[in-house]
Amino acid sequence: MTKELENLIQATLIDGKLEDYEKEALVKRAQKEGMDLVELEIYINAELQKRQMELREKNEALDAQYEKEKKEAIGPVCPRCGKQVPPLTLKCECGYEFTKGKVASSVKILTEKMEKIKASNVKDKNKKIKGTIYLLTLNSSFV
Numbered sequence: 469m470t471k472e473l474e475n476l477i478q479a480t481l482i483d484g485k486l487e488d489y490e491k492e493a494l495v496k497r498a499q500k501e502g503m504d505l506v507e508l509e510i511y512i513n514a515e516l517q518k519r520q521m522e523l524r525e526k527n528e529a530l531d532a533q534y535e536k537e538k539k540e541a542i543g544p545v546c547p548r549c550g551k552q553v554p555p556l557t558l559k560c561e562c563g564y565e566f567t568k569g570k571v572a573s574s575v576k577i578l579t580e581k582m583e584k585i586k587a588s589n590v591k592d593k594n595k596k597i598k599g600t601i602y603l604l605t606l607n608s609s610f611v
Contacts, residue, residue: 469511473497477512484519486512 476497480490498508536545544553546560556578559565578601585596 469503470501473501473503477515481512481515481519484516484523486516 473494477494480486480494486494494508494512495505498505544555544557545551546553546562546564548564549560549562551560551562553560553566557566581600582597585593585600590596
């Protein structure tokens with residue numbers, strides 16, 4: 469197969485379909501070059517299947533990324549089992565321990581906020597601590 473015929477095949481398959489007039493042009497060119505038409509058909513079918521498989525893999529990757537982002541928007545997700553975990557959780561039901569990252573940093577943020585409240589002159593410190601915990605659990609940017 470010449471480079472010109474291969475380029476022509478690639479050009480006709482850009483849209484993932486092979487129209488009748490494109491097929492006629494390919495057959496004409498292949499016959500001119502002395503190429504077996506069965507081999508041409510095998511090559512074209514292989515190229516179409518390859519493109520379809522690439523498109524399917526791309527779509528599956530996009531779907532998986534969308535699902536991951538959808539779960540993470542609701543709350544943190546365990547990287548081992550994929551289950552949702554409550555905010556400020558340090559250990560998942562599957563046994564995975566959150567030792568670094570967002571969940572562990574959330575505990576650090578909560579601890580720092582509680583220390584500031586304890587050191588302040590706020591009258592009802594327990595109420596302020598409860599409110600802070602509540603707000604942190606609602607705000608997914610901390611978790």
